[in-house]
Amino acid sequence: MAHQADAKKSLDERGYTGALIRGDNPLKLFEKAVRDRIVDSYYWKEQCFGLNAATLLDRAVELTFIGGTYGVAQKPTPFLCLAFKLLQLTPDKEIILFYLEQEEYKYLRALAAFYIRLAWEKDADVYTTLEPYLSDSRKLKRRIREGWALTHVDEFIDDLLLKNRVCATTLPKLNPRLFLEDEDRLEPRVSALGEELEELDHDDERDSASDGEVEELPNGHANGDGRPGSDGEVVSDEEMDGD
């Protein structure tokens, strides 16, 4: 079994043969403009040529930030290039899960999560696979259009599950969690906080009942499990788009 060293053949307009995702060429999950920029970028030509699922690790462990495209020229980040490479390779499920489950490299985990959100076709699988990592609160550096932003692994995964545009890519449609729960395709999620969450809710209710004035928490992570609070989004939607 072998695959091509670059994506030239898979991007050929005259026809595509190979693995399909949602009945289409996986590389088409990225928009045309982004695709062209990736294929033109020096990182893609130099570092992504001839990678397979094993040698991709060499590049992935050297990642130091995530993001979509940046700068006036909308240069793609190495993160995006590697995600594109993964889509070209479409490795087995076990390999992707291995990327996701390892503990050492947080950017590799983010890459695997991004790939899973893009490529897996069953909504319930995406939720059950990614949700355990909502308790991983390590920091991630994110390159935005101009400059940098700080995010966390859990925040990134939350974005993947809730937003429809992450890292210069429009994510495929994902049914909301509540919908899947109503259809009995998914069990309700048990928060990592457990009973503490209920206590927090009670506290909130008591506070608001006592003085009538709602005090906003100064930061969204005050609820402890690292998930952004409903009212305390640190990063705005426009920044998350990153392209």
Add this chain to the structure above:
Amino acid sequence: MADRKAGAYGAAGGDTAFRRTWDRDEYAAKAADREQKVKEEGKARYEAAAAGKKYIPRASTPPDARDTEARNARLNVADLVGKQTIVVAGAGQGKRGKSAGFYCDACDLTYKDNLQFVEHLNSKQHLVATGESGEVRRATLEDVKERFEYLKRKREDEKSREVVDLTARIEVAVEVEEREREVRRRKRNEKRRKTKDGAGVQEIKVENDGVIC
């Protein structure tokens, strides 16, 4: 004729041993091979015509072509910065031949910028010239795990080699400085000995010690 004992002029026969002998089986096999190929091509042509397509003969991948592999280091494009190169007058028409820039040994081509150069390294032309197939072996889960362990070990090794203790770092720095000083002292002494009055000569500094590379 050759079987006869005597030649036309009565010379002794059997002197035709110098003639080349032919291995009939070998050539029969070759002929069969060629026939097979012609037949196959004819069939392919016929099938293409039947499907309404044009038949385009392709060179087959050589059997000894190896899989393409990922570069194991970054391309060192800053290698020639600040260096001087002699370019033979009239060398290289366009990209052909060796001249100033990034030179590809296998294809005998020179490129002026790294983007073009790396594009060339990825091109079919270069892959064929270096005997690569342009296809990459698909990695299994075991390969991935092995690679991961290797990378982890490598990182741990690098970490352990890093010295965090301040006294140890000072010791290393002092040692390095001492060595450098020793070298400088020796050079100075050598120079003093060479001149008669012992005053030493003013050193003339030339980039890269005058070697043009």
